[in-house]
Amino acid sequence: MISKNIGASIYGLISSLYPINRSLTGPGVTQTLEILKKHIPIYIHSIPTGNKVLDWTVPQEWTITDAWIKNSKGEKVVDFKENNLHIVGYSTPFNGKLSLTQLKKRLHTLPEKPDWIPYKTSYYKKTWGFCLTQKVYDRLTEDIYEVCIDSTLTKGSLKYAELIIPGESEKEIIISSHICHPSLANDNLSSVAVSVFLAKYLLKRKNKYTYRFIFAPGTIGAIVWLNKNQKEIKNILGGIVLAGIGDKGAPTYKKTLSGNSVIDYAFEKVLSERNKKHSIINYFPYGYDERQYNSPGFNLPVGCFMRTPWGEYPEYHTSADNLKFISQASLEDSYAIILDALEEFDTQIFYKNMHPFAEPLLSRHGYYESIPSSLHMACLWTLALSEGRTPLSLVSLRSGIEIEKIEKSAQLLEKIYLLKKC
Secondary structure (H helix, E strand, O other), rough: OOOOOOOHHHHHHHHOOOOOOOOOOOOHHHHHHHHOOOOOOOOOOOOEOOOOOOOOOOOEEEEEEEEEEEEOOEEEEEEEEOOOOEEEEOOOEEEEEEEHHHOHHHHHOOOOOOOOOOOOOOOOOOOOOOOOOOOHHHHOOEEEEEEEEEEEEEOOOOEEEEEEEEOOOOOEEEEEEOOOOOOOOHHHHHHHEEEEEEHHHHHHHOOOOOEEEEEOOOHHHHHHHHHHHHOHHHHEEEEEOOOOOOOOOOEEOOOOOOOOOHHHHHHHHHHHHHHHOOHHHHOOOOOHHHHOOOOOOOOOOOOEOOOOOOOOOOOOOOOOOOOOOOHHHHHHHHHHHHHHHHHHHHHHOEEEEEEOOOOOOHHHOOOOHHHOOOHHHHHHHHHHOOOOEEEEHHHHHOOOOOOHHHHHHHHHHHOOOOOOOO
């Protein structure tokens, strides 16, 4: 049951988070997580600068207080305090005077969109720069410009947050959103806010599975989480990365690496039933944190739900991704789709083969006395695919055998202790 005005509530949370200057690290991330903590009981983790996490290293913590460019009259032509996209993320500190020619080497614009400010970062290469509209850039005249970037890069920490909602089963579904972008509404405050309200709903009900919400900086945040939780990974049945779910485009689901996991089945079924216009795309190794979860060493069945895919709308990573770009209706629709997909996941029935190493000697278990010959092939398929992560619905799809026969086979195999329900 969708709460009345849920779209407005989600939009309201986005509006409160929108002005904050977030990055991989720093006070903006801390402030954002503290606001989320007022809504849901997240636990905030802190990973020190310099920690090795798989092939990566936690970077220095970046803090910025101010940044501006003044002309010789003392007029600010670019001001970070007016729009936090004006500064290249992770810019090193700088104070000095530059000619127009020197300054232009540090400026970024969007000539094709002269009223928009681009969003740029340089997390792993020390440099500095400013982003501005092409219109302001074109008005710059030959002059000596004073430049100030009041920032620090110090030993600190990278922060991320988790919320674990226990279910009847220890098996988990993860829901992951990145929190490292400054004032960009669709990418990715839309997903952060929808996740908060999904968590609020799930906290109030009895759940079949355990839900784990992850709010982390993009790429390295997911890598930090995977590195820290390698023992817990065995319990993960599936998951979803949420990214850009507030724009007016049709919903899009990007499949897991295998393309045939239960989370794929759930989203495909829900989208085909409720949304006339939608897209299902195959996995490819670029995009959001589904890349980390699906990487070969972890191989977690985690898909990605979005609306218009990243880079396919001109507002992406620009100042035009603002509060006017997203809509309450799209936020509510995304929320409802995800809830429906989770409900579909809940209906799935999983079994585990109790003799998974080669075929069991069926006669020793009374198989031929218990199983009618008409169900023999259904039983073989059910035994073959029951590793504890493939539901009966996917056994039916893979085998081409009616779900009723697969379900009956599983029940009979359970009675002779060849299968166990998970």
